Amino acid sequence: MTGQQTKQRRKLKIGMSSLLVLCILIGATVAVYFWQIRLQKPEEINMAEHMHHAGSAAHAAHSQSSAQSVSCETLTAEDDDAPVREFEMTAAQTPIKLDNGEEVKAWTFNGLSPGPEIRVTEGERVVVKLRNKDIDAGVTIHWHGVVVPCSQDGVAGVTQDAVKPGEEFTYTFIASSPGSYWYHSHQMSSIQAEKGLLGSFIVEPKEAEYTAAQDVAVLMQKLGSTWILNGKTGGLAIPGNPGDTVRLRLTNTTDDTQKMVVEGAPYRIIALDGHAIHQPGILESTGFKIGAGQRFDLLIELPEQGKAVVRSEQNDHFNISLGQGAEPIRVASERQFSLTDYGAPLANDPIAEISFDQSFELKLGQNLFVNTINGQSFHEIPPILVKEGEEIRITVTNEGGGDHPFHIHGHRFRVLSKNGEPLKGSPVYLDTILTQDDESYELYLIADNPGLWMAHCHNLQHASMGMSMMLNYEGVTTPYRVGTKSGNLPDL
Ligand SMILES: [Cu+2]
Known part of the structure; x- marks a missing residue:
């Protein structure tokens, strides 16, 4: 065999194996595509029911015919x-x-x-x-x-x-x-x-707890593929005088956790997801992570000289400067804010009185193709089924694969513990809890708002890949349907 022939054969071999790899890739893509379609686009689903497992069909039929049934529409x-x-x-x-x-x-x-x-x-x-x-x-x-x-x-x-x-x-x-x-x-x-x-x-609020010279809401957003702050691509500059107090309402509407730092001024986190922190302490050289969907309200006193800066460590577009003069020196935060020990506990905290009527465990999982709660996706996940007035414990565990900021509609919940350790500081009420790898949070929710409520990861990509379920009240029905027939696809 000449050297030329050997070369050609080798080329052919490489060509064949490339073709094989390509075929496998195409095959896998098509399979994933149809798998996704199957998951995302059922023809018609009644989210008030849970008809997809033989065991619960009877129950759904029962709650449907219950004398006390009420339509979401009338609430x-x-x-x-x-x-x-x-x-x-x-x-x-x-x-x-x-x-x-x-x-x-x-x-x-x-x-x-x-x-x-x-x-x-x-x-x-x-x-x-x-x-x-x-x-x-x-x-x-x-x-x-x-x-x-x-x-x-x-x-x-x-x-x-x-x-x-x-x-x-x-x-x-x-x-x-x-x-x-x-x-x-x-x-x-x-x-x-x-x-x-x-x-x-x-x-x-009707009566402000804090006085601030300015009260500014800032939305962190990804518009298409561009990162913007209140519509601006190059960061925000908020004017202000030395000594002014600014209330910054930071909202993360992106799918990614933003690791924030505050430079040039001490600050306080006065509210999480809109709910006030009791006696929030002053933070210095302390960063915080704001999960997708979450809000952090900061109270910042502008320094006597130079600006204060709030920015995301991984995203240069999310840079907010406050005040006038020189920018502060860029520093990495020495400490990280934790909701487990911030602020002060209440003197007469009703938490001591809690007795749970029901407990639920949600294990958030993720692989390349699908996002799951307790190993299932979308409407396949049995809903959390509650009765009005019940006190509910929901334990949310992140089993890895990424950050899962878990959001529950229609309620605020209280965070009781992280990784089994009870919170030591202010009570913390949220509607979206950021969970990171291997973290587990115990949440307390009072079932005081009858309805049909979605509960899902607020990395909306994860939700669209299956990390989305329902918290339903017994006896509540809906005339609406999810699926290709109606065209209602809430978390596609
Ligand atoms: Cu997620």
Whole structure:
């Protein structure tokens, strides 16, 4: 055999094996594709039921026929004399030109992404008329962290149908709990949030606990493939005078945990997910991690000389400078904030009185193809089924594969312990708990808001790959359906 022939043969061999690898890759991709379709696109699912296992079909049928059954649709905000605040929001496809010159084919509320900041006062009735101009798949608005009645939760296929082009839907609820929240579409949420359908929702307290010269809500956002802060690509500059106190309401609307540092000034974390921390201590050279969906309210006193800076350690676009003068020296944080020992416990904490009516364990798992809770995905996961008035313990464990910020709709829950160690500081109430590898959190939830509530990872990619389930109240039904037939796909 000549050298030429050997070379050709070797080439042929390499060619054949490349072809084989390619075939395997194509085969695997097609398999994963159909697997995903099977998981994500059932034809029709009633999220109030759990009909997919023979054992529970009987139960679902029972709760359906229960004399006390009530439709989610009829669960609305009670009428009262609350002052009314009205807003109009139109969802539309809008090309946006960012401040760096980049053009993004965004989906917007009122032509903006983020959408308009909605700021109301505790106790007001919020009325938002949503119109969809031309988002083909339909849109909704979910009020992340806000405790609303079931009919107002904005989850396509659970609490309403997606609002199709030319249609409208009016949300109305009482803003009963002050704090920092946000809103986003919960129709195909992983797609629609990234396309831009989100914004800030702030409920100011009737009587402020803190005085601040400025109160600024800052949304960390990924619009398409571009990182923006309140719509800006190059960071935010918040003017202010030396000695001014600034309340910064930081919201992470991205899918990624942001590791934040604060430079140039000591600060306090006065609220988590909108809920006040009791006697928050002063933090210095201390960083914090804000999980997807979470909010941190910071109180920062501007230094006598130079600026204070709040920034993300892994994302240069998320850089907020406050005040005037020179930038502080960049430093890595020496310590990390922990919710386990921050602030002070309450003198008469009702926590001592807790007795659980039911306990649930949720194990969050992830591999290349699928995200699971207790080994199952989507509607295959049996719902947490509760009765009104019950006290519930939910233990959430991250079994690895990444950060899973776990969000429960319609409730705030209290964090009791981390990795078995009870919290030592202020009570911590959240609607989204960031769980990292091998961490386990024990949560306490009072079932005081009858309805059908999604509970899912707020890395919306993870939710779209199966890490999404329901917390249902016994006897609550819905006329809406998830699936390809209705077109309602809340967490695609
Ligand atoms: Cu996750």
